[in-house]
Amino acid sequence: MNEVNSNRLDYLKGLLQVLPEDPGVYQYLDESGKIIYVGKAKNLKRRVSSYFYKTPDNAKTRILVRKIYDIRHIVVDTEEDALLLENNLIKKYQPRYNVLLKDDKSFPWIVVKNEPFPRVFSTRQVIKDGSEYFGPYTSVVMVKTLIGLFRQLYSLRTCRYALTPENISEGKFKVCLEYHLGNCKGPCEGLQPEKEYLQHISEVKNILKGNISSVVKYMKETMMKLADSYKFEEADEIKRKLETLEGYQSKSTIVNPKINNVDVFSIIDDDKSAYVNFLKVVNGAIIQAHTIEYKKKMDEDIKSLLALAVVDIRERLHSRSPEIIVPFKPSVELRNARFLIPKIGDKKKLLELSERNVKYYRLEKLKQQASRSKATREDVLLETVRKDLRLKTKPVHIECFDNSNIQGHYPVAACVVFKNGKPSKKDYRHFNIKTVEGPNDFASMEEVVYRRYSRLKNEGQPLPQLVVIDGGKGQLGSAVKILRELELLDRITVIGIAKRLEEIFFPGDPVPLYIDKNSPSLKLIQHLRNEAHRFGITFHRNKRSNAFLKSKLEQIPGVGPKNIKQLLSHFKSIKGVEQASFEQLKKVVGESRALKISTFLKPPQT
Known part of the structure; x- marks a missing residue:
């Protein structure tokens, strides 16, 4: 056994001699050729050699070293490239001794479809067809909320018709129930100009990008023009939409609106895990929030864990924010992005908010562990x-x-x-x-x-x-x-x-x-x-339905509360009263009142 181990170490030390002193990623393989650990290094030779020429600090590392039978490496240009490659390899191979990372295939997106009269809907698949994708979002509730907001603000279509100018002009489509419910303006029959629809789509994209102020400004200008033209009903409709949009903005804006395109990270850890919270801020609005747990495998230090989390989460969520707010500087430098450790002001408050949420997330995890006790589910x-x-x-x-x-x-x-x-x-x-x-x-x-x-x-x-x-x-x-x-x-x-x-x-x-x-x-x-x-x-x-029924029947001269009660009791609804024949009405309220009701509800056609 000692001879086998000696041969193993001789072979590994031979590999160490030819390792380059460049940034890169190293992979440790066990006796069966399975990858058991992936790491990144600014200097491959120095980092890998430290496992074998120094006594490991902890038991886990000593166990790992005993299981290494082969070493592979990949040289890259920068330490950031090494961190990205390490992240991808960990996700792919899930090595036993690495921090546990999960893939991001389940995150939802909001897509603005590349088609005439574009649809806006949620999806979990990104297809390269020219459509615009926004996200991914860490909350399905957020996606549903945003799509609900868009349908409330703008009458966007939900059908899958190919609304080309040729198909519309040839009358191939008919308006559906959504049109009659007021949820769509009927572009399929040419009832809504494409220019107006595309303006709405432009506003949707601005909202998704966090540029709510530009949409609010445009809607206010349009409202004033309509009011100046005495189109008060149309102006009032835009006013209601403005109130909805500004209400959404006021609920999402919790920092200085001048803070734009910023990522915020905070981290806490214990013996087994690290917990990282991420906030994305655009135009003073938090548009994404996500907390994730990383399972420790090798007693990783908190600086390297934060570096891993920053790269991992930014890659998952496709964030390219040039400024990253952190509680301390992680062990990595990023191109096209700078780290900021705020001491005072609104950015400090943002970091405190992130830290508060990651603490609650960790408490929630601890509570989930406690739920395995004998306490009842309700308790x-x-x-x-x-x-x-x-x-x-x-x-x-x-x-x-x-x-x-x-x-x-x-x-x-x-x-x-x-x-x-x-x-x-x-x-x-x-x-x-x-x-x-x-x-x-x-x-x-x-x-x-x-x-x-x-x-x-x-x-x-x-x-x-x-x-x-x-x-x-x-x-x-x-x-x-x-x-x-x-x-x-x-x-x-x-x-x-x-x-x-x-x-x-x-x-x-x-x-x-x-x-x-x-x-x-x-x-x-x-x-x-x-x-x-x-x-x-x-x-x-x-209440509204009863008031409507009562008010409509109350308008009929000679028909009193007692008659209304008789009619609704017999015919069950206003529709039943409207559809009743003269003879049927006559049996309930008599000939004279039946004639008045028929004349009022069913005026003679000219």
Whole structure:
């Protein structure tokens, strides 16, 4: 055995003699010829020789050296090239003694298709067909949010028709249900000019690039031109879109808007893993956020791990930002990019935000490990929420509020209740807004929070440990104001969740919390928010529908509330009344009223 080992070492030392003193990547192979370790070096000969001519510091390295039977190397031009090559080889071979890296095939993109009247949709495959791809995004929720925003702002088509000028002029296509629902302007029948559609696509691209200000400026100018031409309805439509877009911008902008095209990295590590958070900032807006865990294999130092993460994540997400904010200088120099270690100002705040999120990510990982204990699934979930949100006790009882109205009409609110992490539908409550005139979400939130908790307090009923407000800082402030007036703020924790980027706001804290997208805490909060929205929208639709039915029938002279009740009870809906024959109406409300209803709903054709 000693002779075999001696021969092995003699062979390896012979390889060391001919290694170049250039930057490159080295690969260690075991007895079977399998790659067990890949490393990079500024000086290949010096770095590889250190494994054999120095006593390794730790047991893992000593075990690795005993398993090396062959060495291969690849020379490159620079240390950065070596780091990139090392990254790719680790992903390809997954060597046993290397930091564990995962591939990025599952990340979604947003594509603007290369075709007449381009479609905008999400994809996981990048095809070189001339289309423009934006991303990749680390959050599917973010992709869906952005595409939803585009369809709300612009009536983009979703069909797959080949909308060439020839096909449109020959009338090969007909408008579909999307057109009738107002979600598409019918370019397939030539009802929307291509120039207008392409302008919308240009604005979509600007938003995806983070250039929201240019889109806002263009829309404001267009709105003023329409208003000057007395086209007030069209101007009002653009105004609503502007409010949506500016609302999205205000929720995404948390730093100085002059900070443009910057990558932010922070890192913490322990004995087994390193955790790295990445933020991408464009025009003051965080447009990407991602946290990843790297499993240690060889007691790697934190500087080399940060260097690995910077190259790995920038490569995965195709980032070319010229400035990289870091907590300390990593062990690598990058071409066309400089490292910055901020001491004060907005960039320092950005780094602190990144560090805060990576700490919460690590806590989440530790909580996942703790979930393997004998605690029940519900207990683990509620304990995770407690730690994530810094609560004093587990939130066994959670309530969530959502407002719903259309330009101030038929304002309602919904309160959903979760107990032990599950919906308690018997405790759900609807609210008709009584004291607020016009579209004022803040005042509406004050009203429903006051009505809900003043009643619970006066009746001595159990109070929730956590209240979730569907909205940003404004609505959260309204809820906090009322709970303070009711002297309940020390007994109830209240948070706000922003609708666009899933930011969690705490009272008095200007910096939001970004919980990991796979966290059970965030999923529970999203479930609460979505359930409140669903419950509120259902109530709002029913109220609006009933008001519409009643108002339409009330316009008929000689038809009173009793007759309306008879008609809806018999025919079930306004459509049923409209489709009823004169004889059918006559049986319900008599000949005279039946004639008035038929004449009003079905005027004679001329």
